[in-house]
Each structure stands twice: as structure tokens, then as C-alpha cells.
Amino acid sequence: MSRPLIIRELRKRYGDRPVLGGLDVEIAPSEIVAIVGPSGCGKSTVLRLVAGLDTRYHGEIRVGDETICGPHPAVGLVFQEPRLFPWLDVAGNVAFGLHERSSPRAADLVRAALAAVDLAPFGTALPKELSGGMAQRVALARSLVVEPQVLLLDEPFNALDAFTRMRLQDHLLAAWARYRPTLVLVTHDLDEAVYLADRVLVLGERPGRVIDVIPVATPRPRDRRDPALAALRVALLEAVHLERTTAAVA
Amino acid sequence: MFEAYQLPPPPIVLDAAIGLWRRGLLQQDLLATTARVLEGFVLGSIVAIALATVTGLSARAERALEPTLQALRTVPTLAWAPLLLLWLGIDEPPKVALVAIGAFFPVYVSLVAGITGVDRKLVEVAQVFDLARGEIARRVILPAALPDLLTGMRLGATQAWLFVVVAEFFGSSRGLGFRLTDSQQSTRVDFMFVAIVALAILGKLTDTLIRVVERRVLRWRDTIGVARR
Ligand SMILES: Nc1ncnc2c1ncn2[C@@H]1O[C@H](COP(=O)(O)OP(=O)(O)OP(=O)(O)O)[C@@H](O)[C@H]1O
Numbered sequence: 001m002s003r004p005l006i007i008r009e010l011r012k013r014y015g016d017r018p019v020l021g022g023l024d025v026e027i028a029p030s031e032i033v034a035i036v037g038p039s040g041c042g043k044s045t046v047l048r049l050v051a052g053l054d055t056r057y058h059g060e061i062r063v064g065d066e067t068i069c070g071p072h073p074a075v076g077l078v079f080q081e082p083r084l085f086p087w088l089d090v091a092g093n094v095a096f097g098l099h100e101r102s103s104p105r106a107a108d109l110v111r112a113a114l115a116a117v118d119l120a121p122f123g124t125a126l127p128k129e130l131s132g133g134m135a136q137r138v139a140l141a142r143s144l145v146v147e148p149q150v151l152l153l154d155e156p157f158n159a160l161d162a163f164t165r166m167r168l169q170d171h172l173l174a175a176w177a178r179y180r181p182t183l184v185l186v187t188h189d190l191d192e193a194v195y196l197a198d199r200v201l202v203l204g205e206r207p208g209r210v211i212d213v214i215p216v217a218t219p220r221p222r223d224r225r226d227p228a229l230a231a232l233r234v235a236l237l238e239a240v241h242l243e244r245t246t247a248a249v250a
Numbered sequence: 251m252f253e254a255y256q257l258p259p260p261p262i263v264l265d266a267a268i269g270l271w272r273r274g275l276l277q278q279d280l281l282a283t284t285a286r287v288l289e290g291f292v293l294g295s296i297v298a299i300a301l302a303t304v305t306g307l308s309a310r311a312e313r314a315l316e317p318t319l320q321a322l323r324t325v326p327t328l329a330w331a332p333l334l335l336l337w338l339g340i341d342e343p344p345k346v347a348l349v350a351i352g353a354f355f356p357v358y359v360s361l362v363a364g365i366t367g368v369d370r371k372l373v374e375v376a377q378v379f380d381l382a383r384g385e386i387a388r389r390v391i392l393p394a395a396l397p398d399l400l401t402g403m404r405l406g407a408t409q410a411w412l413f414v415v416v417a418e419f420f421g422s423s424r425g426l427g428f429r430l431t432d433s434q435q436s437t438r439v440d441f442m443f444v445a446i447v448a449l450a451i452l453g454k455l456t457d458t459l460i461r462v463v464e465r466r467v468l469r470w471r472d473t474i475g476v477a478r479r
Pocket residue numbers: 014019037038039040041042043044045046
């Protein structure tokens with residue numbers, strides 16, 4: 001049910017400022033890819049383009065063999081903030097993207113999605129009654145329930161404390177195991193990147209492009225204390241740091 | 251400061267009210283005025299909601315309609331009255347129309363502000379789900395603008411009560427506005443006060459009613475005072 005995501009020579013500029021300078025990446029079905037890179041290097045821009053929120057770009061974005069030229073029902077995006085609809089209760093928010101929202105089948109799907117993020121008892125709560133972590137989980141469930149073939153996440157756990165973040169990472173993995181979407185996760189957290197991803201892309205800035213790819217071969221479930229992950233984290237840190245220093249010299 | 255004939259004490263006003271009630275006049279006035287307010291308010295609100303939805307959602311419609319509406323908004327209430335009498339006769343239609351005009355502008359202005367002020371971030375969520383424009387309007391923009399709509403309707407209701415009095419100054423034979431002018435001519439200051447107190451009570455009642463609806467409908471809001479605003 002999952003499809004590959006193919007990005008070729010992706011270029012984007014805002015005014016006369018190039019933001020993406022030819023980004024190339026092929027992501028396999030059900031693969032988890034993390035994207036790291038300095039602030040402003042164009043990570044969110046990539047996700048917005050793939051999600052079809054902005055169609056003014058050069059290059060190619062394909063999901064399976066369909067070219068992206070606007071929002072696509074097979075592509076989901078979880079924003080950095082939960083962005084819940086305050087007037088809908090949790091179940092209503094989760095059901096938002098479904099077609100027949102009042103059908104019993106929809107109710108089952110919503111229940112399953114809420115269970116996948118460990119929020120089963122909160123269907124009738126209003127967004128204002130949720131903690132930040134709960135709200136972000138609802139946002140995740142809202143994206144999962146429509147079973148996207150490609151799910152994009154833009155620093156979804158950034159605003160959360162380390163504990164909540166680790167719990168949410170595991171929720172995400174559990175949900176991924178259930179729905180098996182192709183997953184692209186932008187993050188600033190290198191531990192998060194190596195813990196979750198099959199591959200980590202390091203983006204360089206001005207204009208944004210892939211400067212390094214670090215595969216994470218460790219099978220799941222992973223142990224956060226695994227020395228192999230720690231070693232990869234160091235490699236990742238060096239890749240990011242190298243980019244920083246060369247950028248500073250340039 | 252004032253003589254009793256200028257400012258009658260409450261017991262006298264109460265007596266006057268009872269007197270008017272016994273003769274069936276007070277009921278008749280209350281009914282006539284309330285009906286006009288209700289009809290005008292509903293009419294004005296419906297037109298306002300329809301127009302605001304169009305101009306709020308479409309830049310082209312806004313460019314076409316907004317200048318005219320802004321100009322019309324500056325026309326004083328009293329200026330409308332003779333025109334409406336000329337166009338719509340002297341019966342109910344011109345009175346209801348004037349009330350509708352009074353209710354229209356606050357509802358229209360608030361809803362347009364609400365629609366254009368909707369958080370783009372919420373709209374993007376709907377776009378990612380590939381919703382059509384109409385769906386986005388119905389399921390995101392209008393619900394998000396609902397608080398502003400209700401605020402507008404509260405102001406609109408207040409305006410409706412003001413405009414109905416003006417409407418009833420002209421060529422009517424019943425209603426609280428008529429009672430006001432009629433008693434002024436017959437120097438029944440006590441009757442004037444009955445009409446004024448009745449208007450105040452009805453206005454307040456309407457406001458309370460809409461507040462109750464507001465509190466119900468906007469239970470989802472996370473603000474410091476849905477109830478107090
Ligand atoms: N709507 C816009 N108009 C003009 N410039 C923009 C716009 N959106 C983003 N930019 C610019 O594009 C560049 C990339 O922005 P983007 O949000 O993709 O960065 P990012 O890698 O996600 O950064 P961060 O890690 O801080 O979230 C930035 O320099 C930003 O100033």
C-alpha cells in the first residue's frame with residue numbers, strides 16, 4: 001500500500017534567492033528517511049513542495065509514477081505544530097480527511113488510529129483540553145487515518161520534552177508498523193534521526209542540496225543505548241559540522 | 251432637577267404600563283415591534299451572511315462589491331427612511347427593510363473580518379487532504395469565522411432595536427416607536443417611559459439570548475472569557 005517517493009533535480013527559489021539547488025533522492029516504499037540540516041536550508045520547503053502546497057518549482061517530484069502538481073490524497077503531512085481544528089473534538093479532528101465521516105467504518109478507522117497513538121479514551125475531548133504531546137499525537141492520527149502512502153513529518157516532536165518525544169517516536173514507529181507508509185521526517189534531533197530512520201539525509205545550505213547520506217542498518221526494534229547508533233550519531237554530527245565549517249569559510 | 255411631569259417616578263410608569271396593558275395596547279406594541287425586529291434581523295443577517303461569504307472568499311467579488319457597501323454603510327439611518335417609504339409603501343415592508351439594513355452591516359463587517367482573518371495554517375491542513383475549495387470554505391473557514399459571526403449578530407441585534415424605533419416614527423399605528431412619538435404629541439410622558447423601558451428590556455433580552463447561544467456554540471473556544479465578552 002506504500003509507494004516510493006522520487007525527487008529529481010528539485011530547485012526552488014523565493015524571489016531571486018535560490019532555496020533548493022537541485023535536490024535528488026529516491027525513497028523506497030515503506031522506507032523511513034530522516035532529513036537533517038542547518039536552519040533555513042530548505043527542509044520545510046521540500047516537504048511543502050512534496051505535499052503540493054506550493055507548485056512553483058523546477059525538477060520532478062513523483063509518488064510512484066504520479067507527478068506531484070498539487071495536493072495528492074496519497075501524500076500526508078504532519079506540521080511542526082498540531083494545527084488541530086479547535087471546534088472539532090479529537091475524533092472529529094482525526095476523521096477530518098475521511099470521505100464518509102459519519103459511517104460506522106469511519107468510526108472504526110478513527111478508533112484504530114487513536115489507539116495507534118495511544119489516545120483511545122480521548123475521542124470526545126476538545127483540542128483545548130489536550131497537552132502539547134497529546135495534540136501532536138492527534139495530528140499524527142489525523143494523518144494516519146487516511147492511510148497515506150507517503151507521510152511527511154516536519155519536526156513534529158520538536159516542541160516537546162525529551163520524555164514525551166521518546167514516547168512519541170515509539171508511537172510513530174508503532175503506527176508506521178501498522179500502516180507502513182513511506183516516511184520522511186525532518187528533525188533537528190540527531191538521536192531521533194538515527195533511532196527512527198533507515199537513512200539520514202544531511203542537507204547543506206544556500207542553496208539546499210543533499211551533501212551526505214548516512215544509512216542506519218540496525219534492525220528494528222532498536223535500542224536507544226546501542227553503541228552502533230551512538231557511532232552513527234557521531235558520524236552524523238561530523239557531517240553536519242563539516243557543512244557548518246565549510247559554509248563558514250565560503 | 252426635573253419635574254415629575256418630565257421624569258415620572260417608577261410607580262407612575264408602572265401604573266401607566268398596567269393601564270396600557272389593560273387596554274391591550276402594550277401587548278399590541280410589543281408584538282408589533284418584536285415581529286419587525288425579528289423579521290428584519292433574520293432578513294438582514296441572511297443577506298449579510300450570504301454576501302460576506304462571497305466577498306470574504308473571493309477577491310474578485312470583494313473588489314466588485316466592497317466599495318458600494320462601504321459607501322452605503324455611511325448613509326445615516328434617517329436618510330434611508332423616506333427612500334424606503336417611497337419604494338416600499340407605508341406598510342410593514344419599509345419598516346422591516348430598515349431594521350434589516352440596521353442588522354446587515356454589523357453582521358456583514360464582522361463575518362468578512364472573520365473569514366479573511368482565518369489562520370492560513372488551518373487552511374493548509376485541509377489543502378494537504380486535497381479538499382475542494384467549497385469543502386474548505388464549509389468545513390474550515392466558516393467554522394473558524396463563527397465567533398466573529400456571532401459577535402456581529404449581537405451587534406446586529408442591538409442595531410435592529412435601534413432602527414425599529416426610527417422605522418416606527420414614520421407612518422405606523424402601533425409599536426413601541428409609535429407609542430414614543432404618539433405619547434410625545436399627547437404629552438403622556440409616562441407612556442413614553444413605558445415604551446423606553448420596554449425597549450431596554452427587550453434589547454437586553456435579545457442580547458442575553460444570543461450570548462447563551464454563543465456560549466453553547468463556542469464551547470470549543472480556548473479564551474479567557476467567552477461568557478464575559
Ligand atoms: N514564503 C516564503 N517566502 C520567502 N522566503 C521563504 C518563504 N518560506 C521560506 N523562505 C526561505 O527559504 C529558506 C528555507 O526555508 P525553510 O523553512 O524550508 O527552512 P528549514 O530548513 O525548514 O529551516 P528550519 O530548520 O529553521 O525550519 C529560508 O531561508 C527562508 O527564509
